[in-house]
Amino acid sequence: MPPEQSNGFPPDLLIGIDRSARRGLRAQLEAGLRGAIQEGRLATGTLLPPTRVLAGDLGVARSVVVEAYGQLAAEGYLSARQGSGTRVREVAHARSRPRRAARADPGPVVARFVSGVPDPATFPRRSWGRHYRAVLDSTPDPQFSYPDPQGARELRRALAGYLGRVRGVVADPSRLLVCAGFAQALAVTCRVLRARGVERLGIEDPCFGFHREMVLNAGLEAVPIPVDDDGLRVGELRFADVGAVFVSPAHSYPLGAVLSPARRVELVAWARERDAFVIEDDYDAEFRYDRTPVGALQGLAPERVLYGGSTSKTLSPLLRLGWLAAPAELIDELRREKFLDDMASGLFEQLALARFVESGDLARHLRRVRPLYRRRRDTLVAALARWLPEARPRGVAAGLHLYVELPEGVGEAALAHAARERGVHIEEASWHWADRRPPLPGAILGYASLSEGAIERGVEALGAAYAAL
């Protein structure tokens, strides 16, 4: 991002000018600036204050600054361009790191099947900007302080309505916690469970590998529970000796399994019997294509389930806005852990999201993008049937990715490597399996950001890579 203006840097440069010193003012200023650049304290590209401003601040004649700048420009430390100010040039200093050698050119990119990210081109820049602006204009002065650690009341109210209506979540605002994405909701939950004495947490196998890392980092043992076509094998919980379980009932990651009705009931019964908690990750609930929506598990047992979601799949993961609907019993502990982690989430974007939901813009946005993703899904499924008929796609009914189970004997890494050589990026699945050796070797193909043409061409190239293995 190039800076747009060239004037007005802070006056309190820590370049000491000692009037009693024998060295001249100009020489002192030069030495101070030169040292700051050499040591990296003034970074490459930094815009220096206008000579007039710096002279005023240091109480020296402007000519002193002009001459010092000129000298350092002559020495190669500064560059000055008419109308865009004086900047620090790139200089080799002690602390600068060696640049990495450029990689060999990987050739043209045909398609990058990136999972878990919606299409950036669909981000509603205009309406989001309008809501943010309205927040800036209307937020009353007394709110310009530390925000409520639990989340802005306006957002909790909007989410309570939305989640109740769309996902069947029992979510009155008093039991909602706003977090920095679902990630922080999980981190905070793990800390609360740990503080309550839970040591072992059941997690789906496979699951999103990053979540496993988070669980381990919070000091919990991550106990893998297998996932099959009916979702988590709930029966195995009885032998797993875990104090809580983490599950994605509506669409497991990466396999895309849906927890069957019988297992939902069984899971709730297990939690009630054991006084255990269930963490429900409802990460891509808004995208269902040819299946009746499955309500949130939380609606069945709001006192046993911590329901989590975010804007990462509906809007963009760059917003870092997520939430938990928690059992009333846990909300004070969760609020406290959130408070002691970062005090609260930023208020402006919370309020912008509240307006985005309440105004109906979120619903409008989803009505616009669902058919788009559905067509891309259709294109991907058809292309796989044509170019890679040996592979078996899983989890096609929902979400923004497929799991492509590979034919026996085909290694994930070998296929990913061969695909990359043909300009196609696919994700290997093994990281998501507990022991890194999947019983169902596969590739994860995220399709949300790709045009139908790119999907076609990408799968064709993937088929060619497979054929050449």
Added chain:
Amino acid sequence: MPPEQSNGFPPDLLIGIDRSARRGLRAQLEAGLRGAIQEGRLATGTLLPPTRVLAGDLGVARSVVVEAYGQLAAEGYLSARQGSGTRVREVAHARSRPRRAARADPGPVVARFVSGVPDPATFPRRSWGRHYRAVLDSTPDPQFSYPDPQGARELRRALAGYLGRVRGVVADPSRLLVCAGFAQALAVTCRVLRARGVERLGIEDPCFGFHREMVLNAGLEAVPIPVDDDGLRVGELRFADVGAVFVSPAHSYPLGAVLSPARRVELVAWARERDAFVIEDDYDAEFRYDRTPVGALQGLAPERVLYGGSTSKTLSPLLRLGWLAAPAELIDELRREKFLDDMASGLFEQLALARFVESGDLARHLRRVRPLYRRRRDTLVAALARWLPEARPRGVAAGLHLYVELPEGVGEAALAHAARERGVHIEEASWHWADRRPPLPGAILGYASLSEGAIERGVEALGAAYAAL
């Protein structure tokens, strides 16, 4: 925040309509909505979808929805107003909490001396909004993904320049970490230290009480090291057996002491000898009134000091934007803990801040507010001399608050209570002391948000409260 529009809610209401059931469609819809409201799944105030939209989504005649809404309105579950849609009314349901009894009216407010928060009226709504808008307009599509856990490069570059110039921080972008306020920077730092085997962290006594809670919550022992007029008593570190120390060298909180030059040198020597780390909280560095700016300690020993700051005092704590300039040795561990906490901070406001800094708007903002706060400080000091001459103000040379040491025999709580009765809010200091029993009982008076008139009147009332004790 009142919602602005009344139409367009999501189509996937989880109200089941079973066409094979014997009950009519209208009755089913009514029962579904009624149940959702009773159980709190549809929260008070929720806007229902327009009848046309819901009818289309459920595949029923619009009249079915119109009649169901009408029936529920008649029953008191919904309220409909021309032009503003149909909303859920407040109903007593099982889960609703009893409201707190209203407190007795405390009388008119004369002055609230709240510490740690800048004047909301000075927040640069217009320029912040302009930069945010520019970010929305210019951020390229490929950035609409998970942001860099370490922070946006644009912001780290802008901060590196700013901190180098203004605070003498050795801060190239590769060693900067962007966090959700200084709070998260501290949380992440404590986790890294803990993972490295540090068990005891020296902290100033007194210090910001919330920080002590954070340190304890991270599993570290908080070892109090006394602060006197020269700042932290560094000599006592040698007997404290701590692996790291947390200090505010430029302006301790709440006493406002400045670490003396001799102790700065001594502190760095201690850290080098012990291979220990120093966490430097530079929370209100931008506000110096009648004292030469003191550069950051970090500039003296960048490989031993983790330097932290935020926008909470310069702009507003509601932004939750902070940073660390860390020793190169620690940056990978810090980035990892940040990543496993919330993946990253929201990108838009990071980029808006980068523009705000680079354009010179931050410097302009500071030039505007410094004289304002300085006048308020002057007014407060003069008013104290007039109305409460027995008290001794401390830490007057910098920041946004004073510590008012009370005359012997005056209890903090008694004074705070008597002041409250006269409409004046002051903060008791005892929470900030390790044993809650301050050797220097005092009140903390934040003055940044108060007009000079309110400061005058507030101190006059405080003097009266004191006289009446």
